[in-house]
Amino acid sequence: MRNLCRGALAVAFVMATCTFAQTAGQTKDKALLDKDFLAKAMTAGHAEVLYSELAEKHAANDKVKAFARQVIKDHKDMESNLAKAAADHKLAIVAGTEKEVKDEVKRLSNLQGAASDKAYMQRMIDDHETAIQMCESQSKLGKDAKLNDFAKGALPTMREHLKEAKSIASELK
Numbered sequence: 208m209r210n211l212c213r214g215a216l217a218v219a220f221v222m223a224t225c226t227f228a229q230t231a232g233q234t235k236d237k238a239l240l241d242k243d244f245l246a247k248a249m250t251a252g253h254a255e256v257l258y259s260e261l262a263e264k265h266a267a268n269d270k271v272k273a274f275a276r277q278v279i280k281d282h283k284d285m286e287s288n289l290a291k292a293a294a295d296h297k298l299a300i301v302a303g304t305e306k307e308v309k310d311e312v313k314r315l316s317n318l319q320g321a322a323s324d325k326a327y328m329q330r331m332i333d334d335h336e337t338a339i340q341m342c343e344s345q346s347k348l349g350k351d352a353k354l355n356d357f358a359k360g361a362l363p364t365m366r367e368h369l370k371e372a373k374s375i376a377s378e379l380k
Contacts, residue, residue, distance in 0.1 A: 245292060259282070261323075292351075331372040341358075
């Protein structure tokens with residue numbers, strides 16, 4: 208009987224330890240998700256502003272130029288909010304130094320007119336699809352309530368940008 212009690216206590220201890228470790232692991236994963244979201248969202252937002260500034264200069268289509276101006280405005284507003292969140296998390300994020308962003312800026316800057324319009328709109332479609340997935344994940348799985356609220360709040364804008372980008376892209380020849 209005594210050995211049975213010890214065995215039951217040992218099993219209970221192991222189960223409690225595993226549950227605690229799993230919960231701690233999930234909390235750590237959520238904290239990593241928050242920081243990963245912050246870094247990716249800031250760098251992606253900064254890249255979209257860069258691409259949009261190029262489009263505003265190089266685009267032939269007035270709808271593309273207007274869309275680029277709207278993206279610049281909306282993403283700069285979001286960058287400001289993300290910068291505050293990064294400071295709260297004691298993260299220093301340097302956006303604009305990523306090789307792939309630099310390469311894409313170079314590629315887009317070499318395009319003019321209709322070719323620039325098509326390439327920029329496709330980039331916006333791809334980037335906004337990714338941004339929507341990131342925001343949905345953060346809003347559902349993140350640990351930081353402020354970041355989750357930011358992600359939820361950004362979704363309507365991201366979805367509207369995607370819808371508009373697809374619409375404009377379908378009109379381009």
